[in-house]
Amino acid sequence: MVVWERPEPPERPVPAPLSRELIVQAAVRLADADGLAAVSLRKVAAALDVGPMRLYGYIATKEELLDLMADAVHAGIRPTGDGWREVLRSLAEITRQAVRRHEWFADLIGGRPSLGPNALAKGEAVVAAMAGVDVDDVMPVVSAVDAYVIGAVRRETAERRAERSSGLDKEQWQRSHGPYLQRTLATGRYPALATVIRDAAHLDADETFRRGLDFLLDGIEARLSR
Known part of the structure; x- marks a missing residue:
């Protein structure tokens, strides 16, 4: 039992x-x-x-x-919104906030089935918001968002732990490794990477997360509207 x-x-x-x-x-x-x-x-x-x-x-x-x-x-992860897209966005952002409060949660989500009453209640709210979506598409859509969130929060958690372990904050790490990266990119062996590092906007973690989520939700919406 x-x-x-x-x-x-x-x-x-x-x-x-x-x-x-x-x-x-x-x-x-x-x-x-x-x-x-x-x-x-x-x-x-x-x-x-x-x-x-x-x-x-x-x-x-x-x-x-x-x-x-x-x-x-999971008791604190209660996504809200009108329509599946808003609910899935809410799910992603609230889950990320939960990991910010309980860093260890990143080590548990995705690696073991979530069958407790609070996890099932969260799942019920998310699936109910998918009403009108073909039943065969519901779980692949939810799983895609879950996979994005789990990957993102685990990467962010790993970066925070590495920062604490090294004793260097982000700016200190960049100053420490920046000269090496500049010398390496100056060799010309990595032109595409050099262009992105030089010319692309340097987004913070929050904006990176939201923009990536937008790409994912846009793709799901385009696929469902076919």
Whole structure:
């Protein structure tokens, strides 16, 4: 029986009350502070001031805990809008905002099925907005947007982690590597790349994300209107 269908143990008159909700909240706080590596049943139990064995009445494995944590974040992803395009844009932007708040969420989305009640409610809202679209096209369209968002947020997350690891912010990194790149492009071996780096607008992460999403949604709209 999956964790969402398995009943919790009955409440007991103990000094430290416990529930799945409290366990998940503690795990999310640990992950927000120090990443998923900081999350274990032992550390969650310590944060709640209970013995680790008490947690096993509520959660059988760490995998279940990760599923519950991800579903807790999905509770805040409620896309809105009129029509499928606005809803899919809302889905993309709210998911990206969720990763900004919970960086570890980028490590979970896309890599494991999202079957919790909050994830299913999000999926229901998105699919309902696709009313009028051929039923065979619904999931490929939603999956295409999901793939774009997951790729974008994972890249952004990797860049933030690399920045923290190196101790250099973006401007410092550019000053450090800029001379090498200039020398390399001056060789003439990469003319197309040199043109883009020299002449194209240098967009920030927000505008890059939105413009890429527009390209994707434009393509989907053109395909659906055939």
